[in-house]
Amino acid sequence: MNLPRIIATAALLAMTTTMTACGAQEGGQNTSGKPSKKVTMNEQQAIDRAEEIIQQAVEGMSPKPTLERMGPLPVGPCIARDDHGPDDRVQVTVAYKLTGVPGSEAKNLVRQARDAWLKQGYKYNTSGEVDWSGPFPAIYMRTEPDDFWMDAMTGVVDRAKGEGLASIGVKSPCFLPPGKASASTAADPAAFETPQADDPAARRALAHSSRIYDALRVGSAPTQPGEGLSTVRDESGTSVHHTWSTEPLSEEERVRALARVEAYFQSAGWKVRHMPTLEGTPAVVAGHPEERTVVQIAASTTGAVRVAVTTPVDGPSSADV
Known part of the structure; x- marks a missing residue:
């Protein structure tokens, strides 16, 4: 992998783990500003749901990309703790690079992911329409009612040629795994x-x-x-x-x-x-x-x-x- 592609990959991975997109929280409000309920699931359930959301985006894509897993993932601590929730909460983040297609198709893949998610009834989590005039757009969406956050974006590989590297990422809400009910429970x-x-x-x-x-x-x-x-x-x-x-x-x-x-x-x-x-x-x-x-x-x-x-x-x- 050449240096521009490494840099693009690092940026794409970072974007899937942003601290402010913590999803639904225990008590208070979730990231969409709506009252939220306590979120309880196990890690496999969160991973399965994240994978389902990704497959909904890519199964109809043309040209068909190859999914290359990005890490270190999928389970990590819940970073954003504005609601002072239990320390044992974790999040699942699943992210893939979309490889095996020309770099000029990255923008097209992002648009197709957007269309597929809209058909599922998912919502934008940012205001305003995406600016598709440039070669490297990014979209940020969320599911309802389970409040998984996802993105489809392009990292720049060759700006002069308009070539990018598309990725798709899904982040679960912060959740307490079964059997962990308080901040005093050790990870x-x-x-x-x-x-x-x-x-x-x-x-x-x-x-x-x-x-x-x-x-x-x-x-x-x-x-x-x-x-x-x-x-x-x-x-x-x-x-x-x-x-x-x-x-x-x-x-x-x-x-x-x-x-x-x-x-x-x-x-x-x-x-x-x-x-x-x-x-x-x-x-x-x-x-x-x-x-x-x-x-x-x-x-x-x-x-x-x-x-x-x-x-x-x-x-x-x-x-x-």
Whole structure:
């Protein structure tokens, strides 16, 4: 795989894991702004439903793409915890690259996914019609009533030729697996572990968080439940996650902080993309072209800015690459 395709893949993967699209929550409201009920399912049920939504999009596509799984997935911690739900909640994210078709067909595949989902009665989760005038559109939708969020998008492979790499991703609502009913229930140690202090990936994640903190230039909030360092293992590999939040900010302060951190990423050679959010201020998603580290930064409904750094354990031994 060449470097442009690697960069496009990293950006596509990051976009499927944005922090503000957490789906239905336990109590309070879900991400569509409607009252929600407690969400209980098991991981296999969530994966099966996500796969069903993806198949609904691709089964009628022409030309027919090959689905190539993206990782590290599918089960991970629920990052967005604005409703202060139980710490044991998890989310399932299933994402595929659509390969085996010409790069010029990426836009067409996104449009076909949109049409297929609309036929299923699914809704847009952003206001306004998609701008199809450019070669690299993206759509963001959700299911009703179960509130799975999905996207179909293109990562740029060759801008001059208008060639892209299409992907499809589905994220489940945050849910409590059966048998886990409170914040005091420990997560499965085989899936979520605290990294060792001398773990290279943990040091790399913390180093990136430190640089992001310097770029944001706002104070950090005390560590909230579910934040901090964790190691996540699944069939596709092992990654270290570091999540944290700033103190609550005004809208103007959030916009300025996000602009500063975006400028940092661009100056440091990261590939940066925006993702629309219900909060209005776009999330910043950045991919490191060498490490396969992905950073997601988004405004929270609490007024804070939430940061999530995900880095593979098999990356370079230092963040100074």
